Structure formats: C-alpha cells, structure tokens
Amino acid sequence: MVEFESVQCAQKAKAALNGADIYAGCCTLKIEYARPTRLNVIKNDNESWDYTKPYLVRRDRGKGRQKQAILGEHPSAYADNGYGLACPLLPLTSNSRYKLTSVDVPDMVSYPLPQSSPSYSGHAASPVAMVSGLHPSKMNCTRIFNLFCLYGNIEKVKFMKSVPGTALVEMGDEYAVDRAITHLNSIKLFGKRLNVCVSKQHAVIPSQVFELEDGSSSYKDFAMTRNNRFSSAGQASKNIIQPPSAVLHYYNVPPCVSQDQLLKLCREHDVPGFIKFKMFDAKPSSKTISGLLEFDSKTEAVEALTVLNHYQIRIPSKSFVGCLGS
Structure with missing residues (x-):
C-alpha cells in the first residue's frame, strides 16, 4: 500500500499507472484504492518507508535466514567491523510536509546506521x-x-x-x-x-x-533553544551522526579567532588542549570560519566538546555561538 499526500494525488497516480507495464509486454500494474485511510509506518527499510520521517532508520531483525538478493549486497549494508556506510538517501518532494521551514532544503536526506553495540540492542520504548x-x-x-x-x-x-x-x-x-x-x-x-x-x-x-x-x-x-540540530529537514540533513572520536569539527567561529586563542579558551575552561589544528579555506565574504581540532585521545576531545560546544565567543559589537561536533 502507498499513501499519498492527498486524494487528488492518489487519483492522478492511479490514472497514470494502472494498467501500465513495468517491462514491455509484462509485469502489468494493477492498482486499486485501499480501505485504510492512513498508513502507520514505524521503520524505514526495504519493506516500508515514511518519506515524511527520514529519522525512522532501518533496523535489523536478527540474523535469521536471509532471502537471496537479486542485485547482491545493498551499498548501505553494515560493514563487518562496525559503523558501515550511510543508509539509502531519502528523496523529499518539493512540496513535502516534512519541510517545516521556508529555507532552502536539500533534496536528499541521509542518516547513518547506528553502530552495533554488545551492550544494547533493540528499539528504545521511551524518548x-x-x-x-x-x-x-x-x-x-x-x-x-x-x-x-x-x-x-x-x-x-x-x-x-x-x-x-x-x-x-x-x-x-x-x-x-x-x-x-x-x-x-x-x-x-x-x-x-x-x-x-x-x-x-x-x-x-x-x-x-x-x-x-x-x-x-x-x-x-x-x-x-536554537541549538537543537534536528528541528527541520534542512538542519537534520547536515548532521553527520558518528561515534565520538579524537577529532572535533568546529564552525561558526569569527575569523579573527586564532589557534592560540582557541588553546587559551581550553585552558580557561580547564579542558585538554588540542595537538593539531586545521582551518578550512573560507570565502572572502564569509563571516565565520570552520576547521578541525585533533586531541591526544577520544576522551579529551569529548571533554572539550562537552564544555565548549555552543560557547559564545564575543567580539566588539557581535557575538558568535561556536559549535563543535565529532
């Protein structure tokens, strides 16, 4: 079953596709209206997909016998050693209800699959x-x-x-x-x-x-708070969800802030300082800069992120909320 945004959209799809052949002379589509008026999709995988909720990530249901794959392994399958690649890109139509704001939103939204953990499996029953x-x-x-x-x-x-x-x-x-x-x-x-x-x-x-x-x-x-990062499809699509690491990505920092000033900020807040620093090239018109900070260990990076993420950097007549991410 497929749910459309409106009855009119369903009627147009039925008129265009009912009786059409997927391949020349075979696989003729037969389309009828369904009794249910709404579909309740709880997960996004090869059996169901809610195009208004890209965060319904796919979940494996155990290691039972697998069906033979016609085209082999899916490119987004889990890697044997853990994190793997991102799940399939989710197309969003131009008038999708999931687009909550008027800002430009990418046409595709992707969420990485969660890392397997021996201490946790299944689905949370509470938010x-x-x-x-x-x-x-x-x-x-x-x-x-x-x-x-x-x-x-x-x-x-x-x-x-x-x-x-x-x-x-x-x-x-x-x-x-x-x-x-x-x-x-x-x-x-x-x-x-x-x-x-x-x-x-x-x-x-x-x-x-x-x-x-x-x-x-x-x-x-x-x-x-404006610092929540999943409040719209546009925001969510920019988040690269991954486990903590020794390297942090910083952004929304004023161009006048130097490496020494960032190290001083770490000392003033009693968190470990980074050992390597990289600033990305910015456009001449850019009002902020971004880059990478490498710490001696993952633990030190997590401590710095916990304390300094969203720290407000003040310069004359302006203030910037600097953000960090793994």
Whole structure:
C-alpha cells in the first residue's frame, strides 16, 4: 500500500499507472484504492518507508535466514567491523510536509546506521534516556545538552536528587535515544564511565528541583533553544551522526579567532588542549570560519566538546555561538 499526500494525488497516480507495464509486454500494474485511510509506518527499510520521517532508520531483525538478493549486497549494508556506510538517501518532494521551514532544503536526506553495540540492542520504548556516572562537580544540564544534542533534539534534562550523578534526558523521539545509547554508552568523561540506558519514564517532570555543585539548576528545558540540530529537514540533513572520536569539527567561529586563542579558551575552561589544528579555506565574504581540532585521545576531545560546544565567543559589537561536533 502507498499513501499519498492527498486524494487528488492518489487519483492522478492511479490514472497514470494502472494498467501500465513495468517491462514491455509484462509485469502489468494493477492498482486499486485501499480501505485504510492512513498508513502507520514505524521503520524505514526495504519493506516500508515514511518519506515524511527520514529519522525512522532501518533496523535489523536478527540474523535469521536471509532471502537471496537479486542485485547482491545493498551499498548501505553494515560493514563487518562496525559503523558501515550511510543508509539509502531519502528523496523529499518539493512540496513535502516534512519541510517545516521556508529555507532552502536539500533534496536528499541521509542518516547513518547506528553502530552495533554488545551492550544494547533493540528499539528504545521511551524518548527518555537515563544517564549515570556523571561527575558531580563538572557536569550540569547544559553540558549534558552539549554532548547529547549531536544525536537528536533535547527537550528537557533533570538530575535526580535521590540518585547522585544520574540524570534523565528527554529527547525528541525514541530513535534519538537509540542513537545516544549506541554512541555514548560506556564512554569515559572526566574520569568516570557513563552508563546510558532507556528510562522507564516517558517524560521528564520538573519536580524536586535543587542546586547542583556548580550552582546551576538541576532541571532545564531546552525545547525552544536554537541549538537543537534536528528541528527541520534542512538542519537534520547536515548532521553527520558518528561515534565520538579524537577529532572535533568546529564552525561558526569569527575569523579573527586564532589557534592560540582557541588553546587559551581550553585552558580557561580547564579542558585538554588540542595537538593539531586545521582551518578550512573560507570565502572572502564569509563571516565565520570552520576547521578541525585533533586531541591526544577520544576522551579529551569529548571533554572539550562537552564544555565548549555552543560557547559564545564575543567580539566588539557581535557575538558568535561556536559549535563543535565529532
């Protein structure tokens, strides 16, 4: 079954395709109207696809017997050693309902497949992740946002008073939780190892708000922040979702900021400094610059990202919110 955007679109498709041959003289299409008025698609794979929701990534259903492939392996199949390539590109029509803004949006949206993990499999049953192993004096709501926003929109973050070093993170959907668990579970951060799992709660409630060790609030609502990176198809298509690494990509930095100033910024915020620096060539009219920062280890890069992602760099008469990503 195929759902169209309107009855008129379905009528046009039926009129054009019903009775047509896929190949000359054979494979004649027979098209009828279906009884259901809406289709409920829960995943994007070779059996179903929702063209309005590119984030419904494909999920393997076990290693059972596979059907013989007519054309061999799909180019987006998992690599034997982990991360693999991106999933198929998803075409978006020019009048797609998924395009939420008037800005120019690429015609194709792609999401990488999640990395396989021995500690987690399946699909999150809640849009809330529970994170434990947080450093009591170096982690707060904003720093959790800086780290988790790479894998999906963040709605709310709340530290649990009854369980020190533990926080609940409400994300945009269950698939964002899946990506966060896949990439952030068991990483080391400020000398402690994070444990990221699915919470039994389906929403974060701002109850028992208290003050953290750094003086900030134990609860923060990020639903309206402009720093969420998956709020439209255009934004989502620019995100390269991948596991933490020793190299960070920085962007939206004013051209006057030098390598030494970035190193000074690391020292002032008590995070490790980078060991290699690369600035990308920018157009003469560009108001910002971007580049790469390589750290001595993945852990040092994650710590720098957690603290400095979205740091506001102020210059006379202007301010820039610098962004980092793995």
